[in-house]
Amino acid sequence: MTPIMTKPEAAALVVAARIRKNLSWAQIAEELDAPKAWCVAALLGQHPLTAEQAERACALLELDDAVRESLQLQPARGVDPELLSDPTIYRFQEALAVYGPAIKELIHEEFGDGIMSAINFKLDVSRRADPDGDRVVVTFDGKFLDYRW
Structure with missing residues (x-):
């Protein structure tokens, strides 16, 4: 069984995919129907996404199930x-x-x-x-x- 991807690992993949696909955070937030600042914080690992939001984010960013699972986890909040x-x-x-x-x-x-x-x-x-x-x-x-x- 594959271990769950950490939130920082998932965040790095999200950021890379956003840049690669030339998407703004506002565009991603609109796709997730979420406030922009909350959406960015969530995708960087500070909030859990719902299953639907994680699915939509990963479809938009072309990311796999490991990222989708990580985005739904409860975070350990705070700054590295x-x-x-x-x-x-x-x-x-x-x-x-x-x-x-x-x-x-x-x-x-x-x-x-x-x-x-x-x-x-x-x-x-x-x-x-x-x-x-x-x-x-x-x-x-x-x-x-x-x-x-």
Whole structure:
């Protein structure tokens, strides 16, 4: 019996197939009828796909059953430590290191004692034109979860 392909192995095949087939993440998300950011995270191994989504993704990307099975597995969520030095990922860490305490204070002032969910959560990445160079707009949209004592 063949061992199940790991999520990182499947993710590498997905990325390679997407490039080879000249597909955008938006096109793949549309095919899966899923939000773009969620779809990318799922195909990179951070969320499980349904059987139907995995089948559609593998048909679109011409990937085999081993990838389809892997895409349906429950993930071990988080960032590979090697990726933490990637400039894009590092800048998000830097932004949260600088602004995290302020965000926390503003959430508490507006909502009370609690947190923003990262489970009941939406993410959007967009471009905004600016005369000094285009801006990256990242929106975190998480449900407020109050602490209950």
